[in-house]
Amino acid sequence: MPDFQTSPGMRDILPPESARWRRFVHVFAGVAEGAGDGQVISPLLEDLGVFQRIGDATDVVTKEMYDFVDKGGRHVALRPELTASVCRAFVQHRPLTPWKVWYAGSQFRYEKPQRGRYRQFDQVGIEVLGADDPYLDVEIIALGWEFYRALGLQQVNLLLNSLGEPADRARYVQALQEHFEAHLDTLSDESKVTLQKNPLRVLDSKRPQDAPLVAAAPKIAEFYSEAAAAHFAAVQAGLTELGIPFTVDSKLVRGLDYYRHTTFEYQGGTLESAQNALGGGGRYDGLVESLGGPPTAGIGFALGLDRTLIACDDEGVFPAPANDVDVFVVDTTGGLQALQITAQLRDVGIGADRAFENRSMKSQMKAADRSGATYAVIIGSNELDAGEAVVRPLRAERALNPDGSPSDGTQSTIPRSDLLDHLKKALS
RNA sequence: GUGGUCGUAGCUCAGCUGGUAGAGCAUCAGUUUGUGGUACUGAGGGUCGCGGGUUCGAGCCCCGUCGAUCACCCCA
Structure with a gap:
């Protein structure tokens, strides 16, 4: 066992998975920017107060925050979510509305880790203000x-729901409270506690x-x-217009x-219930105001x-991309070739790798095969003396002969001076 | 935070009722008068998560601890 490993709920993302993460964000950026959203990059660390405005009945704030006092005496916290940060940025910079932004980044919640639930976890998201x-x-x-x-x-x-306007929500919460309190004897102990903090959440009990x-x-x-009913009806009509199927779930x-x-x-169809929430969101019309901004x-x-x-793994889609190189250079003369x-290949944009340690x-050749390269360039003492190089197709299905015809898998010996042009043509 | 399960080579795991560790894959080297992906031979690699205890003796039993995982909770 090594002396050190990652802290609980935190982990290293290694290749090739890391490339998949990068592509994930890339695809998301494409979707968001296609709708006119720009990226906002905000700090990982914010004043604790920014997140406290999320609400004191929210576990994310009350129990799970990574907060501490910095060397300047400021009480700060690692962001447990990004919506509050985006609203803080809006209040601080007052951009023109509607302000449409997207983001990607890590967030931190001190929870007991599980599969699909980490203390440092990444999200992508969109927020529109105004x-x-x-x-x-x-x-x-x-x-x-x-x-x-x-x-x-x-x-x-x-899944879709509406919590109505604040007054609607307040009346509903009261009705819920009365309902559950009238049947306290059949309610689970855990839910009794929840009822005291946030009656709405009792609906979430599993x-x-x-x-x-x-x-x-x-x-x-x-x-x-x-007004709330009209708003919700318009949302449903719009989704139907776009052909997006949804289920109204009053318990959401x-x-x-x-x-x-x-x-x-x-919700993901293939995931266990505890982790089936792939993403979610909603309206938060009062949040900007609570952070000191105008009603927004x-x-x-x-x-x-x-x-x-x-979920992608379960459905067998969006696999980690291969990090294949175009050419692998095999040099048995010491490595200088x-x-x-x-270096020459990379200079003209051809991905190239090689073996070390002679x-x-x-x-x-084994390493060349593993690299996923389409061609191996082989330099031995014979080629070195003759000023030549052997170009050997490793992936017949991808490789081409110099004249552009599909490769039959045989290698060719060419003058070293033609090597670059030859490969450029073969890989074009 | 509460409860259940699990923790053995780089990876996936085996190890019967306790007698001081194995396989497959991977890696490296060779079989091949310079040429990989299938075959054969060999090699390296483990204080059995960590710390105590019981025992003549523990990977196997007990306690603690750390970590992973599952459920609750919460949420993405």
Whole structure:
């Protein structure tokens, strides 16, 4: 065992998985920027207060924060989510609205780690501030949907709900509280605790014992104001217009207190229930104001990298890309030739690798095969003396003869001076 | 934070009721008068997560601890 390893819930992302992560963000950036969203890069560390505004009934804030006092006496925290950071940035810089941004980055929550749930975890997300148009809700939800499709995921379910306006939500919470308190004896002990902190969250209970009571609970829809009902109806109509299937789930409350009106969650069809939330979001029209800004509408979502990639694995889509090089140089004369040739190839944009430590021909050919290169360039003492090089196709299905015809797999000996042109042509 | 399961070579794992460690893959080298992907031979690599205890003797039993994993909780 090594003396050191990563802290609990934190890990190294190694190749080739790391390349997959990079591509994941790249695909997301393409989707977001295609809708006119620009990237915002905010600090990992913020004043603790930024996150406390998320709400004191939110575990993310009260129990799971990595917070500490820095050398200047500031009470700071590693960001547990990015929505609050984006709103803080909005208040600080006051860009023109609607402000449409996307982000990608690590977040930190001190939780007990599990598969698909880490203390340092990565999300990509979109936030739009300064517009309360229900069709914006539709655009946001559709962008997430489009992203999953871009990855190749088929089995994603969209759950949709509305928490109404703050007053609606407050009346509903009270009704819920009364409902559960009237049946306290059948409620699980855990849910009794939850009830004290946040009655909405009791709807989220996965304990079978609570199921009947939850099913019998009043529904949020009965409490919508006219405006809230109209907003929600417009969102549903918009999604239907775009042909995006969704399920209205009145129990979808989500854990962050700042949500109002539209909330939604993308669930993976193949994942275990504990980790099946691939991403989610909703409206948070009061958050900017609570951070000291003007009353500003806001909506956004965040998608977890890990869970989405697990879902991709389950469906066999979006595999880690191969990091294949174009040419592998085999040099049995000491390595200087390989040094020159790889440098020349890279200089003209051809990916090139080689072996080190002057290994045997066989060993170097093995390495060439492993590298995924289309061609091996072989330099032995004969070639060196004659000023020649052997070009050997390693992947017949990809390789071409110099004249452009498909390779029959045989190698050719060519003058060293023609090597670069030969390979450029063969790889074009 | 609470509870269950697990922790043996780089990787995946075997190791019966306790007698001081094995396989496959991978790596390296050779079989081949210079040429890889299939074959054969050989080599290197492990204080059995860590720390205590029981025992003549522990990878196997007990306690603790760290980590992973699963459920609850929470959420992405």
